[in-house]
Amino acid sequence: DGGITQSPKYLFRKEGQNVTLSCEQNLNHDAMYWYRQDPGQGLRLIYYSQIVNDFQKGDIAEGYSVSREKKESFPLTVTSAQKNPTAFYLCASSPSPGQGYGYTFGSGTRLTVV
Amino acid sequence: GENVEQHPSTLSVQEGDSAVIKCTYSDSASNYFPWYKQELGKRPQLIIDIRSNVGEKKDQRIAVTLNKTAKHFSLHITETQPEDSAVYFCAASSSGGSNYKLTFGKGTLLTVNP
Numbered sequence: 207d208g209g210i211t212q213s214p215k216y217l218f219r220k221e222g223q224n225v226t227l228s229c230e231q232n233l234n235h236d237a238m239y240w241y242r243q244d245p246g247q248g249l250r251l252i253y254y255s256q257i258v259n260d261f262q263k264g265d266i267a268e269g270y271s272v273s274r275e276k277k278e279s280f281p282l283t284v285t286s287a288q289k290n291p292t293a294f295y296l297c298a299s300s301p302s303p304g305q306g307y308g309y310t311f312g313s314g315t316r317l318t319v320v
Numbered sequence: 321g322e323n324v325e326q327h328p329s330t331l332s333v334q335e336g337d338s339a340v341i342k343c344t345y346s347d348s349a350s351n352y353f354p355w356y357k358q359e360l361g362k363r364p365q366l367i368i369d370i371r372s373n374v375g376e377k378k379d380q381r382i383a384v385t386l387n388k389t390a391k392h393f394s395l396h397i398t399e400t401q402p403e404d405s406a407v408y409f410c411a412a413s414s415s416g417g418s419n420y421k422l423t424f425g426k427g428t429l430l431t432v433n434p
Contacts, residue, residue: 239421246329248409248426249364256420264421265321296363300420308354309422311363 209233212297212312218320219284219291227282227315229297236302238280239309242266243294252295255280284317292319322347322414326425333400334433341428343410344392352413353386353393354422359406367408368395400432 210231219225229238237256241249251264255274269288274280280299284291294316298309323346333339345353354369370377370384370393377384381400386393397404407429411422 237420241424246426248326249424251421251423254421302420307352307420308366308369309364311365313363 210297210299210310210312212295212315214315215313217315217317219317220320222286224283224285225317227284227295227297227317229280229282229312230278231280231299231310231312232278233299233301233310234277235299235310236277237300238274239298239300240264240270240272240280240282241296241298243296243314249296252282291317293317322350322412322423324410324412324423324425326410326428328428329426330429330431332431332433335400335402337400339397339400339404339430339432341395341408341410341430342392343394343412343425344390345412345423346391347412347414348388348391350412350414353384354411355382355384355395356409356411356424357406358409358427364409397430400430402432402434405430405432 213228239254240252250266252270253272255261261272261274271283294314296314297312300307300309326343351372356364357367358364368384370386381398383396407427409427410425
């Protein structure tokens with residue numbers, strides 16, 4: 207589906223539980239990104255990775271963790287330290303770490319705390 | 321870091337009218353400015369982009385203009401149709417060292433009334 211797949215589409219988390227959101231791409235893109243979307247807040251950057259085995263914090267990294275062991279995969283873990291995790295999470299990729307390339311987005315995961 | 325402001329937050333037009341969305345950015349080093357359209361419950365999709373060496377770019381009914389001196393860029397949609405109704409996001413590229421990422425505006429909800 208567009209070369210970048212997020213799963214699951216819907217996820218429910220109990221208080222104090224860690225959950226992992228999957229993001230896989232077959233576009234051979236070097237860079238991958240996680241954004242959080244809340245109503246009226248736009249897209250806020252959580253973490254990003256320009257190359258395998260390397261990643262950087264974005265603007266709202268607290269309570270989240272990532273790994274980049276393979277070029278194709280960039281999973282996001284929402285930990286119990288994230289106090290308000292209910293949101294729509296979008297994964298994206300771009301061809302190169304250099305400037306001047308748009309993102310391809312996944313279809314998103316909607317996380318709800320129950 | 322980069323900061324992108326987007327206005328208006330909501331815009332309602334009659335079918336056939338034009339719509340204009342404006343964004344300003346803070347980092348004078350930014351040189352790539354994409355626009356995304358997000359329909360309800362779906363992923364953002366790139367609709368047009370512009371680079372800093374170009375002042376204007378058109379693609380059928382949509383156009384983007386860039387004023388580097390004033391650090392603002394705008395999206396223009398002519399002859400609007402109901403299917404143009406969506407949330408539109410502007411973005412600007414920024415890099416911390418060699419790290420490239422997009423910073424997004426908070427979005428504009430465009431409603432085209434038939």
